[in-house]
Amino acid sequence: MSTTRVRPAAAHPAARAVPERLSGRLKLVLGVLLVAQFMLAVDFSILNVALPAIGDGLGFSLSNLQWIATAFALSAAGFTLFFGRIGDLIGRKKMFIGSIALLGLSSLAGGLATGPGVLLAARVAQGLATAAATPAGLSLLTTAFPEGPLRQKALGASGALMSAGFTAGAILGGALTDLLSWRWAFFVNVPVALAVVLVAPAVIKESRPAERPRLDLPGALTVTGGLLALVYGLTQAGAHGWTGTPALSGLAAGLVLLAAFFLIERKVSQPLVPPAVLGRRNVAWGNVFGLLAFVTETSLVYLLTLYLQDTLGFSPLEAGVTFGVLGAGTVIGGLLAPKVIARTSTSTALVAGGLLQAVSTAALLFLGTSTGTSLALLLPATFLGGIGNMLVIVGFMVTATSGLPDAEQGLATGLASMSQQVGITMGTPIMSAVVTAAGGGAATASAIHHGVTVAIAANAALVLLGVVLAAGFLHARKPAPRSAA
Missing domain, CATH: 4.10.860 (DNA Excision Repair, Uvrb; Chain A)
Structure with missing residues (x-):
């Protein structure tokens, strides 16, 4: 690829000059937003392996234990689009900083909780903070980085840390619960949130549409x-x-x-969502691909957690550490995705990434009950699947937010964030229902193994559906070259 510096075309006086390298300020902006994004992603999974310990510590009944996760998921997924528009009204920087502060306070309250009521209230507040911070942070990123290679790199890094954060949450949750206490799964957010709240006001510029929209x-x-x-x-x-x-x-x-x-x-x-925006092919289909990407990969972590613990007998910490390979794959995928998009197109990244993820997921159908041979298959398959999934996620983010003015970035990123949150939330219950139905409701190791295998097949089929849709409904879009004036 040529690295020749060029001037913006004179025929488009309204266009902003597109920088080729990250300035010092942009690096700080990206750093703050990425730290926050990673923390938000960790919160989706950090309590999964800690639920039994929380139930024992605070007196949750077995039937009510699910509400620790559900209370967070409901508020995180349900209010994302609404808070995305509120950010347009009051300013995305204000919304971002305020929501990160709320996340820190609610995490402190959750860690100090002495009963189920306080903990559930803290989880609702954490979910609301996530619903507000995610679209605001993504809007600040897309408006700070002009459309083109720099935005693709920023979205790639954001997507990689987001997916890696979901995986790291499982590892961190197991380690903190085993070595310290489940309360540290809450407390770990507090210093990070405080650092973001202190640094962000001096680094991030306010962003809102030129014309204030009505609610x-x-x-x-x-x-x-x-x-x-x-x-x-x-x-x-x-x-x-x-x-x-x-x-x-x-x-x-x-x-x-x-x-x-x-x-x-x-x-x-x-x-709130103009039909004309949803009528844009890239916005509508981009969000479909994003929904499928998050449904499939996050639910695969759940399926493999069942397999590792209930079939192979791994401890929560051992199962969490196993997913470190998947996390490494997502980081590499996030770094590769902008290069793939720059050399080919967003649709190529979506299709290629989806095919790699589908093949890697389908390979898991051959997992057996022997630890050695199963890990020899599981580790490379999840590594490659993580790379493929991240190509899809970055392709989705670029597709769903491209070709829109800054005034519509709040809406576009709100839709993308909603697809992300709903996909993460939908995946586990859908695959859980498949496992239960395929296993006949039995809790034996063989029944769970069979149910997980059927669910993995369904997971791979959903990935292939995304590949077919991307190939059929998105025209190949290669970024326009920046030719010399």
């Missing part, structure tokens, strides 16, 4: 209610099966409210 309250209420009901239905399906009344009622209410949301958006003067 589409009917649209905000229906989309938030619809997402809350949908996520609730999915979590109940994972815990109690798809035919239970809570699951069916939640899913039905979610679909009705989301249908009402789309009808409202067609009629209001300043919709």
Whole structure:
């Protein structure tokens, strides 16, 4: 690739000059946003292996233990799009710093909790902070880095740390619970949040649309209610099966409210999600790919956790450490993705990454019950699958946020963040329901192994669906070369 410096084309006076290298300030901006993104991703998985210890310590019944995860997931997924628009109204920098402060305070409260009520309230607050910080942080990133190679590199680094954070959460949660206490799974956020809150005001510039939009309250209420009901239905399906009344009622209410949301958006003067934006091929399909990417890879971690602990007999810490290979793959994938996109196109990155992830996931169908031979297959498969998944995630982020002015970046990143949060939330209950159905509800090692195998096949099929959609509905888009004036 040529490295010749060029001037922006004179034919487009409104276009900003695109820097070729990260300045010192941009490096600081990226560093602050990446640290926050990593912390937010860690929170999605850090308590997974600590749930039994929390239940014993605070007196949660077995049936209510799921609410520790569900309380966080409901608020994190349900309010993302709403808070994305609030950030447009009050300023994304203010929203980002305020939400990180809330995350630190709620984490402190969770670590000090002496009963279920306080801990669940802390988890709701953590979820709300995540729902606000994720789109605000992503908007600050896309507006700070102009569209092109620098933004692709920034999104690649963000995606890599986000996926690595989800994996690191499982490792860190197991280590903290085994070596110290489950309370440290909360306390670990406090110093990081404090550092971000202290540094961000001096580093990050405020970002908001030139024209302050009105808040589409009917649209905000229906989309938030619809997402809350949908996520609730999915979590109940994972815990109690798809035919239970809570699951069916939640899913039905979610679909009705989301249908009402789309009808409202067609009629209001300043919709929360303008139909014209959703009509953009890159925005609509980009978010579909993102949803599938997060559904498949995060739920695969859950499936392999079941396999490692219930089939191979690994401890929580041993299972968490095993996922370090997957984390390494995601970091490498995040570094490779911008180069792949620059040399080819976003659609090529999506298709190639999806194929690599699908093949790697399908290879896991041959996992057996012997530790040595199983790890010889699992480790390289998860490593390569992590690379492929990160190509898809960065491709999705670039696709879903490209070709839009800064005024619409809050909406675009809010949609992308919503796809991310809902995908992370949906994956585990969907695959949990598949495991339960395939295993006949039995808890024996052989039944769980069979159920996990069937769920892995379903997981690979979803990845292939994304590949087919990317190949069929996205035209190859190679970044326009910056020719000399």
